Amino acid sequence: MEQEFKSIAQAIETIHDQARKFGLDFFPVYFELCPADVLYAFGAYGMPTRFAHWTFGKHFYKMKLQYDFNLSRIYELVINSNPCYAFLLEGNDLIQNKLVIAHVFAHSDFFKNNIYFTATSRQMVETMAVHAAKIREYEFKYGHREVEIFLDAVLAIQEHIEPPGPFGYKEEENEENEDTRPHCRETPYDDLWALDGRPKEPPPERNRKIPPRPTKDIVGFIMANSPELEDWQREVMAMIREEMQYFWPQMETKIINEGWATYWHARIIRELDLTPAETVEFARLHASVLQPGYRQINPYLVGSKIFEDIEKRWENPSQEERERYGRTGGEGRSKIFEVRSCENDISFLRNYLTRELVEELDLYLYQKVGSEWVVVEKDWEKVRDGLVSRLINCGYPYIVVEDADYQRRGELYLKHRYEGLELDISYLEKTLPYVYLLWGRPVHLETIIDGKTAVFSYDGKKNCRR
Secondary structure (H helix, E strand, O other): OHHHHHHHHHHHHHHHHHHHHOOOOOOOEEEEEEOHHHHHHHHHHOOOOOOOOHHHHHHHHHHHHHHHOOOOOOOEEEEOOOOEEEEEEOOOOHHHHHHHHHHHHHHHHHHHHOHHHOOOOOOHHHHHHHHHHHHHHHHHHHOHHHHHHHHHHHHHOOOOOOOOOOOOOOOOOOOOOHHHOOOOOOOOOHHHHHHHOOOOOOOOOOOOOOOOOOEOOHHHHHHHHOOOOOHHHHHHHHHHHHHHHHHHHHHOOHHHHHHHHHHHHHHHHHOOOOOHHHHHHHHHHHHHHOOOOOOOOOHHHHHHHHHHHHHHHHHOOOHHHHHHHOOOOOOHHHHHHHHHHHOOHHHHHHHHOOHHHHHHHOOOEEEEEOOEEEEEEOOHHHHHHHHHHOOHHHHOOOEEEEEEEEOOOOEEEEEEOOOOOOOOHHHHHHHHHHHHHHHOOOEEEEEEEOOEEEEEEEOOOOEEEO
16 A cells, blocks of 8 residues: 555656646645545535435435446546545556546646636635534534525525626625606705695605516525525525525536546656556557547537547648737647636637547437437537537526515515526426425416426416416
8 A cells, every 4th residue: 555655646646747848837736545435425515515305316326336336436536626636446456546646636727727717716625514513503403304404495595696706696786777766955955845835746756666677696696585584594694695606617627627628637647657458458558538529519528529629720820820810839738728717618619629630520409399309400500509508607507686575575586598498397396396496485486388388387386377
């Protein structure tokens, strides 16, 4: 075991230096070797310090069962923090760990330099530990079951937040319109005009719509405006909202982030002095990472292929590209660093997934027709646009708070911004009771079903549809 630690430490130092030579700029990285039970627990919770909930246990059991039956394996877990923490799976051989270490350094470079991560907290490991301790305190004070039921409700809608970052939500002052403000006296003698008997003009009725404009941040809005929540419940919602805002950039950069890490682990490992056996084993591992998926795209494969294509087209542009786009050549490496800094998955695919790549990777769109899954589209632009459409809002439905005082009864009216994909009605009807629990009054959700507007409601007793 001691020799294994020495070999890993030496590999970390060598790979660190090689990554720096390539120009990667990452946080200090601390590696820890973990048994499968610990690593899969971290993977299920998303962090090593998060609060306990039965849904995390469900995820752990599923992931650990797949590992036990050799159906899947987590090779590493890396945390977006400063310093960056990475966990290696105990039992990996040295070349597996070398690949993972190189992969981790590239991830840390992405976390540090991509613009979508600029607003995330780099101390979230410590913050989540504080959150977990606070929730345990509430469980002791109010009862485990009471807190668990409330957590069930909040976690059911946790994805419905406004994302952080330079392009995310910014608080705006609710400035009242000039013509809705009550009339103010302009001079000390204005009240004398009332002596001539003329009736006073009533002030114009103020706009009482709540919220003044639709808001996507359902969790934040309920947290701030629900008439039923106690202080400890608002604090729990604030904790989960903060944690979800931390995870959001990782969700919207899955393809580009994994592609960047895969691109670099291949180049870093190729620069190392490997034995023939290690070279063969690395080739096998790298090929397994790039194995195409048969139900969904492999982010490691698609992301790394796009980066390789970008580097090639900017390093050695064709004559047409030189004339049309003014590319001078020799800019391949600087271009991929630029893309790493300013793109997310949507813009990455939209701007750089070309016809040649779609054909090379054999990408297509498919759907269920009758009882069979069939390919429905292979035109490269439609395939690209179809992939992009599924990444909007990280794949979650875009729902806003339309009216928090619906029909002047304090009821909550939500609206689905329909973009071609219908909601799962079963999931919808199971989620509305949780929203009711948080709001305390009837909840309505407007959406589109079979091309027609439908409103689903829950009044505390049953769901109905109109």
